[in-house]
Amino acid sequence: MRSVWRLPALFLLGGAAAATGLALRGDPVTAAALLVLFVLLAAVHAPLIFPGAVSSAEARRRSAADGGPVVYWRPGCTYCLRLRLRLGRDATRLHWVNIWQDPAGAAAVRAATGGDETVPTVVVADRAHVNPDPAWVRRQLPART
The missing domain is CATH 3.40.30.10 (Glutaredoxin)
Structure with missing residues (x-):
């Protein structure tokens, strides 16, 4: 993986892990909101912008x-x-x-x-x-x- 993709990938992985944890604890609304936030952070930091x-x-x-x-x-x-x-x-x-x-x-x-x-x-x-x-x-x- 190229180094410019590390930060966006970390945002995606971290957001997915945190959202999964919240969803498993019975809080799907917060999990979805958190996942959307992390996806936006990944997009903003991606070199595609x-x-x-x-x-x-x-x-x-x-x-x-x-x-x-x-x-x-x-x-x-x-x-x-x-x-x-x-x-x-x-x-x-x-x-x-x-x-x-x-x-x-x-x-x-x-x-x-x-x-x-x-x-x-x-x-x-x-x-x-x-x-x-x-x-x-x-x-x-x-x-x-």
Whole structure:
């Protein structure tokens, strides 16, 4: 199993185990609610929510070609999820780098943020912006052709 699927899988397994325990104790309503909560947590942390992650080098190359911003993110980050959801369909026009999969991406974030791995870090025109407002990011997108 790829490491990006570990957290969602743990949510699913943990939720299933807890819900089963509650159901066996005679509380099916709470069990169902708990299972739904854990399934939602797994979905939110699954890599499917984010457009296909690329390497840092590939993201920089694509950004140079089309002018799209590069977003450094990691699974489980609520601010990254907020950015992704607020961008909606426009999120596919950015280049997403998962810093847990790409050591060069993690190093780029540390260089931009003074040594920590604060995400989302959005790079526009070679300038890093830590946790920018999604509306600002949308304005940085190149015009559609």
